[in-house]
Amino acid sequence: QSALTQPPSASGSPGQSVTISCTGTSSDVGNYDSVSWYRQLPGKAPKLMVYEVSERPSGVPDRFSGSQSGNTASLTVSGLQAEDEAAYYCSAYAGSNNWVFGGGTKLTVL
Amino acid sequence: QVQLVQSGAEVKKPGASVKVSCKASGYTFTGYFLHWVRQAPGQGLEWMGRINPDSGNTKYAQKFQGRVTMTRDTSINTAYMDLTRLTSDDTVIYYCAREKSGATYAFDIWGQGTMVTVSS
Numbered sequence: 001q002s003a004l005t006q007p008p009s010a011s012g013s014p015g016q017s018v019t020i021s022c023t024g025t026s027s028d029v030g031n032y033d034s035v036s037w038y039r040q041l042p043g044k045a046p047k048l049m050v051y052e053v054s055e056r057p058s059g060v061p062d063r064f065s066g067s068q069s070g071n072t073a074s075l076t077v078s079g080l081q082a083e084d085e086a087a088y089y090c091s092a093y094a095g096s097n098n099w100v101f102g103g104g105t106k107l108t109v110l
Numbered sequence: 111q112v113q114l115v116q117s118g119a120e121v122k123k124p125g126a127s128v129k130v131s132c133k134a135s136g137y138t139f140t141g142y143f144l145h146w147v148r149q150a151p152g153q154g155l156e157w158m159g160r161i162n163p164d165s166g167n168t169k170y171a172q173k174f175q176g177r178v179t180m181t182r183d184t185s186i187n188t189a190y191m192d193l194t195r196l197t198s199d200d201t202v203i204y205y206c207a208r209e210k211s212g213a214t215y216a217f218d219i220w221g222q223g224t225m226v227t228v229s230s
Binding site for chain 2: 032045051057092099101
């Protein structure tokens with residue numbers, strides 16, 4: 001499986017909204033409602049922010065929302081805060097008990 | 111609390127093997143699939159495979175077939191990832207991650223990571 005495609009970087013000012021895309025194929029992103037998003041701070045393990053395209057684990061602020069159209073999923077961070085500056089990764093189930101990750105997007109809060 | 115605690119950093123010679131452990135606590139170890147994910151410094155995440163701690167059944171990413179073995183010891187709630195024939199490309203951080211229940215295909219609990227350095 002090839003990695004999912006994410007933009008290498010994204011940015012926004014405090015209070016603004018920013019959207020990060022994650023593009024796969026009809027075999028992974030487009031075939032299952034399985035896209036999840038992770039935030040990773042430098043030197044730390046990833047943290048689950050969104051699963052099943054748009055579900056949030058308990059404790060994750062509703063400023064984080066997910067959506068999907070066809071083979072492209074998106075993570076929107078609203079009301080940007082300085083603490084949102086991190087790397088964000090998407091992941092999807094690719095069938096036959098295989099998973100695939102995106103290359104990651106570095107979000108900068110200006 | 112629910113957590114995964116991994117073994118410490120390792121330094122290995124090219125051609126050697128490494129075995130990383132992942133000890134689960136705070137939940138029923140055999141009730142959740144356990145995955146291994148790796149990350150080169152400054153790079154993205156790469157899925158390596160998963161193990162069913164209950165049955166021991168495994169599925170490996172094609173890239174690592176023949177070189178990786180995932181096992182578990184249910185008596186001590188610990189999973190292991192063994193990688194052989196190490197090269198410099200295997201100098202990465204290895205994470206174990208629990209698959210969230212309910213066929214969500216997501217990873218809700220992560221270990222702290224284990225840095226493996228392959229160097230002559």
